[in-house]
Amino acid sequence: MKNVLPLCAAGFVTAFGAHGVASGLGFLQTNLLTLGLLLAIYDGAEIVLKPVFGSLADRIGPRPVLLGGLVAFVVASAAFVLVDNVAVARFGQGVAAAAFSPAASAMVARLTPPDAKGKAFGRYGAWKGIGYTAGPLLGGLLIHLGGFDLLFLTMAALAAAVAAWVMSVPKLEPLPRHRQTVVDLAKRLSHSDFLRPTAALAASTAALATGVGFLPVKAAQHGPIVTGAAVSLLAITAALVQPRVGAALDAGRVSTRLGTRAGVLTAATGFVAAAAIPGLAGTLVAAVLIGAGSGTVTPLAFAALANSTPEEHLGQTMGSAEVGREFGDAGGPLLVGGLASLASLPVGLLGLAAVIALTAW
DSSP states (O other): TTHHHHHHHHHHHHHHHHHHHHHTTGGSSOHHHHHHHHHHHHHHHHHHHHHHHHHHHHHHHHHHHHHHHHHHHHHHHHHHHHHHOOOHHHHHHHHHHHHHHHHHHHHHHHHHGGGGHHHHHHHHHHHHHHHHHHHHHHHHHHHHHHHHHHHHHHHHHHHHHHHHHHHTOOOHHHHHHHHOOOOHHHHHHHHHHHHHHHHHHHHHHHHHHHHHHHHHHHHGGGHHHHHHHHHHHHHHHHHHHHHHHHHHHHTSOOOOOHHHHHHHHHHHHHHHHHHHSSSHHHHHHHHHEEEHHHHHHHHHHHHHHHHHGGGGGGHHHHHHHHHHHHHHHHHHHHHHHHHHSOOOOOHHHHHHHHHHHHOOO
């Protein structure tokens, strides 16, 4: 399990990179269309390139792809100070994250035995969840203290430190690969063993992103300290639940299918609570349920993917599954925002609850 910690740190880097800069883009003097493009460019690069780099990790081994991605993230982050162009830096960061994120999850799968995958992915998911949630808070603080230069340089230093740490992880040679046609790939990625956990990961990420973004809106009248506490409660709950659920899976106390279904429905119930229970009580109950649901799904779904995928295709599978998470990360807030603008925030939250619940098939 010690070898997994540097990989967890790599997961934190990509999550912090995604949300740390996004929190401060609204302070730029730019129009809303440009703001939307700046927000989308990081995730867009990941959506397109994660399966590509995942396949490369299978072909040449995951550690070179992981290290190369981290080094590229350092270069892209530090380059902002020289070029002073957020779009260029964000695109470079997105390309780099598309490389090291699926390579890291593939290494987690290969370095842990079947009876320890749940706990390993629980820890990995917890670190990513903290990065997603803490990104806006830390990013905003760094921008306040030293502007975007300080934020990008901090991310460069963080990625460099993680790259050095990853050098301690054993090198994994590429495994012998059977010839795979496009039809074979399509058949594998359309099988329920891939679709079920990937849909659940998309739903849990949508729940996490929407909870972080919209629960503060529900509790806005209580001030920034209270809304910040609500977001922190969600993040802490998810971080605490993931390793424990993973350990329960390893011990045989929970199955991936039933546990994932329970987690998805718990997250959906959180949004129902946010819509139905008035005041601060509804916000806090929702934060706990959404955090617990998302924290339950992540290690179980990743473990299910790892256990159902031949090791020589782990990078490709993890990269493709990560695309589902990116769609959830963007789609959840968009769905709630769209429905809220047409009707009300409770309607938007209930709409997302219904969509999330549908993935519990």
